[in-house]
Amino acid sequence: xxxxxxxxLLFCALITTAQGQSTNRWGAWEPFLGxxxxxxxxEPGKGxxxxxxxxxxxxxxxxxxxxxxxxxxxxxxxxxxxDLMVIYADDADKKTRAYYWDNEGHVIHxxxxxxxxxxxxxxxxxxxGPAYRLSYAKTSQDALTLTxxxxxxxxxxxxxxxxxxxxxxxx
Numbered sequence: 654x655x656x657x658x659x660x661x662l663l664f665c666a667l668i669t670t671a672q673g674q675s676t677n678r679w680g681a682w683e684p685f686l687g688x689x690x691x692x693x694x695x696e697p698g699k700g701x702x703x704x705x706x707x708x709x710x711x712x713x714x715x716x717x718x719x720x721x722x723x724x725x726x727x728x729x730x731x732x733x734x735x736d737l738m739v740i741y742a743d744d745a746d747k748k749t750r751a752y753y754w755d756n757e758g759h760v761i762h763x764x765x766x767x768x769x770x771x772x773x774x775x776x777x778x779x780x781x782g783p784a785y786r787l788s789y790a791k792t793s794q795d796a797l798t799l800t801x802x803x804x805x806x807x808x809x810x811x812x813x814x815x816x817x818x819x820x821x822x823x824x
Contacts, residue, residue: 679708679712679715681767681769682706682715682767684791685706685772685789687706687707688703689705690703690821691703691799691818692818692819694816694817695801695814695815695817698723698724700721700722700723700734702720702721702734702818703719703720704717704718704719713741714741715741716738716740717738717740717751718736719737720733721734722734733756734755735755735756736753736755737753737754738752738753739752740765748764748765749765749767750763750764750765751763751765751774753774761776761785762780763775763776763777771788771789771790772788772789774788781806783806784803784804784806784810786800786802786803786812787799787800788801792819794822796820797819798817798818799816799817799819800817800818801814801815801817
């Protein structure tokens with residue numbers, strides 16, 4: 654019977670350690686976790702929306718769910734943009750990466766730089782087509798700015814702003 658309890662305790666310790674390592678890997682993301690609401694403008698027009706960064710799979714990954722709603726204008730009907738991003742630590746090259754999908758058919762593979770007050774997602778240079786850069790910068794504990802930029806395939810460093818927005822943490 655002692656072997657059973659020793660084995661069970663060892664198993665529980667391993668599970669706790671594994672969960673702790675998964676959760677701790679996202680420590681630098683803590684200021685960005687949660688649900689954010691805001692609005693902005695750019696090429697698609699003026700809109701409002703919401704996004705959230707959440708740990709998933711017991712902390713193994715982060716997900717970002719996002720939507721933006723754009724009202725009708727004289728030139729186009731109202732529409733909604735939805736997207737999903739899965740963020741993970743690539744242990745092979747020690748980088749944080751993300752996969753992005755949206756309801757418009759875009760798929761983007763990102764490499765992520767994380768700082769205390771900023772997240773920068775840059776499309777993988779090995780991905781064909783335009784380059785994308787999505788940046789979040791904290792302006793206070795509960796507020797941030799978001800900038801989405803696009804560069805042409807032939808000059809992946811020539812980013813031009815497509816959308817700017819501000820957001821605040823949803824209580």
